[in-house]
Amino acid sequence: MSYENFAYYYDSLMEPQFYDDYHAFIYKHCQFNEVLELGCGTGEIAIRLSKDGKHVFASDLSLDMLEVAKQKAMAENVNLILQRVDMSDFSTSHQVDLVLCLCDSINYLLNPEDVLKTFQNVYSSLKDNGTFIFDIDSLYKMNVILKNYHEDEEDEEFSFHWHVETLEDGYVHHHLRIEDKIENEIVDENHFQKTYTVSQYVYWLNEIGFIDIKYYSDFEEYHEDCERIIFVCRKG
Incomplete structure (x- = not known):
């Protein structure tokens, strides 16, 4: 299910520092010029990257989230390319350097088939050696x-x-x-x-063809008793 009216209150429940930490984490783990963000929400990360001079394609399933992102981008004088996209059923006109899917968006895929479809779509959307960064809520x-x-x-x-x-x-x-x-x-x-074990996500990523799969706990070294697990992997 996508966010509806709740989209207009979403930012009031999030800490700006979280997005600043994610912004720094992205640059620490990859180099890129063009980026596709799936599940962009209200556009916090997309706007930051666009301000950096990156070419950003931002997408979400929720029209309300996209409307909020559009209004924020206009207020920040940022040119975002926004589109409604179902991450388990999309293709791109050309390949990009980086695909992001943050803030537990993957957890809204409630069956393994849709997770695999999403990973395959991401793989197809990346240039060779391109980077995929996504996170999940942990089983813990x-x-x-x-x-x-x-x-x-x-x-x-x-x-x-x-x-x-x-x-x-x-x-x-x-x-x-x-x-x-x-x-x-x-x-x-x-x-x-819905979420799965780390080993299950790694297995799926390997099945699709991703390599150099690393994972972190809330921007730091991985440990099981964490809230958020961030995966970083490359297209093989």
């Missing part, structure tokens, strides 16, 4: 941190409710509800995410 996060998780906040302007139901190993249901008391608007959405 899904099974331990998010197990029956509840977050409820309220002030004079907003009320925010986030409840997580564990469906099975590595598979969760998020229920998000926001009441905007200023705009008199209620956002109520359900999202489902």
Whole structure:
């Protein structure tokens, strides 16, 4: 499921430092001029890369996310090429140096076939020796941190409710509800995410043809008890 009205509140729940850290991580692990971002969300990374002079193609399944990204790019005087794309069913007109799929977007693919299709699409979209960077929520996060998780906040302007139901190993249901008391608007959405073991993702990447597969925990050396696992690999 893609984000709908929640897209307009997404940035208020994210820390800018997270995007700054990701921006630095990308440059540490690859050299590139042209980049395709899948699941670009509100465009935070795409806008940063475009400001660096990179040629950025930014895509998302959610039209609302793309609208937010468009408005932000215009405000920043950045020329982003934005398009609605289903990552499990796309092709590109030419190959790029780098493909990004960040912020647990891969976890919205709920069956192995769609994960494999996405990896194959990415492989086809990359130049030889091109780089693919993506991240996933870890099994530790899904099974331990998010197990029956509840977050409820309220002030004079907003009320925010986030409840997580564990469906099975590595598979969760998020229920998000926001009441905007200023705009008199209620956002109520359900999202489902699924994750797998690191070895399973590595197996799939190898099957497609990716090489030099490395993975990190939240920008640092890998350890099992982490929330986010970032993969960096190259087209063989």
